[in-house]
Amino acid sequence: RPRSTMEEPSGTHTKRKVVAVVGGGLVGSLNACYFAQRGFNVEVFETREDIRQAKIVRGRSINLALSHRGRQALKHVGMEEKIVSQGIPMHARMIHSLSGKQSPIPYGKKGQYILSVDRANLNKELLTEAEKYPNAKLNFDHKLQDWSPETGLMTFARSDGSTEHIEADLIVGCDGAFSAIRKQFLRRSRFNYSQTYIPHGYMELTMPPIDGEFAMKPNYLHIWPRNTFMMIALPNLDKTFTCTLFMPFEEFEKITSGDEVMEFFQKYFPDTIPLIGPDALRRDYFRLPAQAMVSVKCSPYHIGDKCVLMGDAAHAVVPFYGQGMNAGFEDCIVFDEILNQFDEDLSECFHKRTKKTPRMSWRYESSIDADLGGSLQMRAHVNSKWFLFRKHVDNILHLLMPKTIIPLYTMVTFTRTRYHKAVERWHWQDKVKHKCFLSLSLSLSVLQIWTAQS
Template sequence: MPEWPTADEPRVVIIGAGLAGCLLATLLGRRGMQVNVYERREDPRAAPPERGRSINLAISARGLAALDHVGLREQALSRALPMHGRMVHDPAGGRSFRPYSADGRRAINSISRSELNLALLDVAVKTPGVNVAFGCRLTHLDLDTGELRFATDEGPRLAQADLVLACDGAFSAARRTVTFRTGFTFGQDYLDHRYKELTIPARDGEFALDPDALHIWPRGESMMIALPNLDRSFTCTLFWTSEQFAALRSPAQIAEHFQAHYPDVAELAPDLVEDYLHNPLGSLATIRAWPWVHGGAAATLALVGDAAHAIVPFFGQGANCAFEDCVEIDRCLAESGNGWPGALAAYERRRKANCDAIAEMALDNFVEMRDRVSSKAFQAKAAAGHWLERRLPGRFVSRYELVSFTTMPYAEIPPRMRRQARLTALAAAGIAGLGAATVVGASRGGRR
């Protein structure tokens, strides 16, 4: 643990007023702390959302538990659309529904990222002790002096801090301060796949697709997904390789490709070509960093959320995981006998293995969604899993359910899956042996 500044009441600065920054600011403000939050973007309450940059959130048990800490759980659910399973679209336009849980009752929740951010921001600015400044881009952070500098439209802005909490995302400006420090391990692994958003609008005032599902168009090395919105539209996201995106340049090529590979979408998205041509391409990276806490002579920096461990979005856990970070910091503060130093040491120790685990599971789920979900073997395995879940409730639970519908630490899930796989194999072997014995017995009975 780095040396800690000696301030009695540390001056706390949060970089980033996104989902994690606003939640953490509220939790700390409710502990009676003075917290200054700096956000590079303009105030989202007055600025329009960026085009093609939403990737709707799928809020599940972990995120809802975190929102409960600041009284936003019910409000979030009231503005969300439950999705009880996957609707898989084949290349011919056929569809099949796959429930997420064995009983078909559990659902993840599609919610607007920008709307949830506004709700969290509203709670944060109303919390005593929390101040939020927009249009402040971090340009310099010196942990030996505690000085921060920001670029604004009015010119440079200075601030002082004893503790800086970096909640400014995967490409964190605050993290760059320590990127080349001795002992800091950092990596960013980009997928060759990139993403682009499209829209399926409401049709005659109603949803054009079933709103009770996360829609997937698996196409081997690529896929598209669609999540429902409250205005009865769907936000679609293409996950294609860079080469696939580069291959489609003209309106005719785009229209022809979708008609051949996504025929049902071509009929439901009248602005498909315009969206494809004008919406930006996004990158997908997994960020791994260690340690998360860095001290200087005057200030300490702690990485939170995507700044510490950005993951790809294929398990819908990015925001859920970042929210867990915030709650863990709050919990560690409540438990720590020596305040921030002990709390931050416990925070990074408890969270690192969990965040590494969900990063790997998210990458694996990408392969499942784009490729395995279409195979007969995968469908049979999923059906068998649900059969076991119904007959062994609480003892046999799918990975998806443990990730999405429980708050079990992520790191405990892979070993549990390995144990369940061994039990399943033993059970299958037993069933096969019983069947063989029955056949042999019948055969012998026939000879007698």
């Protein structure tokens, strides 16, 4: 028999709506808190076992950079302070040149920083918080097989071979870039969908502590830009750094032996060899193959008032701008704001949400400009003298005219400006600055000619 609601407390006469959150990852568990906080009956369904009890946490382990959008979403359910206390502030990028020279580039104004947070720990904390609500239930080992967009009836399979049928008033698909919920969307007309794999993959390596302390300065996001590829390192609370090597798959495939690993690192990242350790490099490089990175775009994000996609299921992005988790978390708070605005009338909320999606996802030109622009910025341009000069000019102009000139990174990372609006403003600012530079150059040329003639 389909389960349609959870047990109501004694004395309750009104049936509360049931919200089924499919996916118990970061966005799913945070969404559970949001809906439970509103008084909905919430059931979370996760394919995997409970990661809080698992000996080995499977899935992506790439470090996360928590910034303003994500923090605001956590604050709304009372989780910001706890998560911030478990993160490590990164006030600037630390650029490592081939010669070993280190140059910091601050992220924003004094006091602005992003946080290095552990994905698994954050997920565990959010699941535990969701479980505190008496009207929320977590269901693990539930793999979605099928669901009906007309009735909200879902069928789940369990590892023991049994199946379970659950009926919900609202289904929230938070099941990642390869969403099972989204498969129903693909069967419908006028649903736009695309996925793109970039030619780069990533591989994680660990830099252990030295004498019980961090091997490098901890309050930075360390970057080794090397034109067509790069490596980054984020600090962890256990004094390690998680190093992530981003490189075209064809380059990964060229390295087939331990000696070739050492030759590669000696050529491009020589300062990291003693920090990671030669033996660890030879071993860990072949521990797992390079992982792929995909971006996903789709619209609309909902089917009637019965189902809605959020997080990577709606808009997966590659990690170079550090906004995947933050954009997913912002989905939660924006939808919550819309629920307030329309007094929880779901049909009105979804109609409004479709118009607001650029705030929550990287769509149209915004995806190309900001997402890939971020990768190019860190890979190659970050070592360019012109890039550094422009960064200093941007910071100075922002200091002098804080409401007129705002760097793109600042808008994306330290404000809740809609993503597409941030990119539009960035283009406008660039045109203004270009005209100013041109006028200044012409003025200096005229002055030089006048001085020479005098």
